Structures are given as C-alpha cells and as structure tokens.
Amino acid sequence: MKETIGTDELLARFAKIYTGAISDSLDQLGYKNQVLPKELKGLTPDANLYGTALTVRGEATHSEDPEVVFVPMLKILGDVKKNDVVITQPHDDTCSHLGELSAAAIKARGGAGAVIYGGVRDVDNIHKLGLPVFHLYTTPADILGRWCLKEYKVPIRIKNVAIYPVDIVAGEIFRNKQAISLVVKCPGTSRRLDRCRDAPGRPAASTLLRSCSYRCCLY
Known part of the structure; x- marks a missing residue:
C-alpha cells in the first residue's frame, strides 16, 4: 500500500535529500527536462527553499x-x-518583478520563497x-509602466521546463554559490524507480518519489 504523506512531511523529507540524487532518480524515470536554466541564482548565499509552486505569468x-x-x-x-x-515567468527583462513589499507579504503569509525568472530589487x-x-x-526599476501580472495558478514554461501549480519546489545553493535548478515530476508509482543506481541519497529519493503523487520542481 502506498504511504500517504502530508505536504509538510513531504517537504521535510525532500529537504533531507541531496538534490543531485533526486535529479538522478528523475532521469531514471525518463524526466529529462526538469532542470531550470543555470542562469538562475540565489539572491543570498543561504537561499535554500522547499515548497509548492504558486505559478505566475x-x-x-x-x-x-x-x-x-x-x-x-x-x-x-x-x-x-x-x-x-x-515562481514567476515574467516574459520581460526591463524591470524588477519582486521587491521588498511583495517579499514581506509572501513571508508573512507563510510562503517558502520565490523563484523569479527576471529581476529583483531591495536586496538588502x-x-x-x-x-x-x-x-x-x-535592478531598481519598478514595474509601473513596464510590466504587469496577467494570471497565476496556471501552467507556465521557463525555457524547456513546464511548471504547474502545486509542483514541489526545491532550491539549493552549493558552497561555490552555484544554484541548482530543477523541475521534478513525482508520479505515484513507477517500475523504473527500482532501477535507479545505488548511490548516496538515491534509495531515499527513489522511495520518496514512489510514495507521493505530486510533481516537483527543484532549484
């Protein structure tokens, strides 16, 4: 019988697994287009996050x-x-798409973070x-006269990666300050999970992916 895992427990389990192991397990599942562009980077050296996607276009x-x-x-x-x-696909590169006020609102409402395929201001x-x-x-440039949000809680695409509402989002900064960005699908079951190689973290990743019915995004 498949284990039922609540969102909080699921995210806590993902947070304990090296993202490379999750990525390798997804490759074994046949999900090759799960990595977001390497140009994405953490705003701060400790910008690690795990949560569910609230998509924005x-x-x-x-x-x-x-x-x-x-x-x-x-x-x-x-x-x-x-x-x-x-997680925002702004289709724009002229201004900031997240600032202090929006970040404060996300934080106050219990949000886990933000992934902006565009600009940010009010960094400090x-x-x-x-x-x-x-x-x-x-960039210090404001959105007024430059950009607007059209819709949210809809499927979006960032380059070759499709992202859907409530996908699992995981972000990690390595010691060299390079960010890892991936989008991961978590089907309920898959025989191919059993063929994942036995390397550190992979058994745990495979077991977790097998037990949940979410899609996931790792950054």
Whole structure:
C-alpha cells in the first residue's frame, strides 16, 4: 500500500535529500527536462527553499493604471498559502518583478520563497526578511509602466521546463554559490524507480518519489 504523506512531511523529507540524487532518480524515470536554466541564482548565499509552486505569468506593458499594474499583484499576494513558492515567468527583462513589499507579504503569509525568472530589487531588505529568492538579475526599476501580472495558478514554461501549480519546489545553493535548478515530476508509482543506481541519497529519493503523487520542481 502506498504511504500517504502530508505536504509538510513531504517537504521535510525532500529537504533531507541531496538534490543531485533526486535529479538522478528523475532521469531514471525518463524526466529529462526538469532542470531550470543555470542562469538562475540565489539572491543570498543561504537561499535554500522547499515548497509548492504558486505559478505566475506576466508580460510587458506601458500602462501606469494601478488597476492594471498593482491590483493583480495584490490579489496574488493575498492568495499566498503556507509553503507556497512564488515562481514567476515574467516574459520581460526591463524591470524588477519582486521587491521588498511583495517579499514581506509572501513571508508573512507563510510562503517558502520565490523563484523569479527576471529581476529583483531591495536586496538588502529581502535578505533581512530571511526569504529565500532565486532570480536572474537585480535592478531598481519598478514595474509601473513596464510590466504587469496577467494570471497565476496556471501552467507556465521557463525555457524547456513546464511548471504547474502545486509542483514541489526545491532550491539549493552549493558552497561555490552555484544554484541548482530543477523541475521534478513525482508520479505515484513507477517500475523504473527500482532501477535507479545505488548511490548516496538515491534509495531515499527513489522511495520518496514512489510514495507521493505530486510533481516537483527543484532549484
């Protein structure tokens, strides 16, 4: 009988497993396009995170109407739940897509962090908040007149990686400050899991992947 694991316990178990072992197990399952672009990096040296994906899609805009630019941001921040990782595909590289106020709201509502395939600002203040964040670049440029959130809790794609709402998100910074970024699927069962090589961490990763019915993202 398959073990039933709650979200908190599932995330705690993933946090104990080396992400390379999880990635290797996924490769054995045939999921080859689970790694997010290597350009993603941790905002701080301790930006490790484990949570469930709250996906965001945005686009460039010239609008300065608060109803277009700020109201959608307030709505998503109000929907952040415990363990959520806000993962954003902005389709834009002109401004910051996460700042101190948004980070503070995510933290206050129990969110586990953010993965922004774009820009971040207010770095020192976000660091003080203790919210783990992965990003591409930093810039002081605000979203007003540059970018808006179009929808959230929808499937998104970052390069060749598909990410769905409630995917498991795991982020890790190595000693050389290189971030590992992967998206992982966790099917309920798979015979191929039994063929994973017996290396450190792989048996635990295989057992965990076998026991849950989530998809997962590792960063």
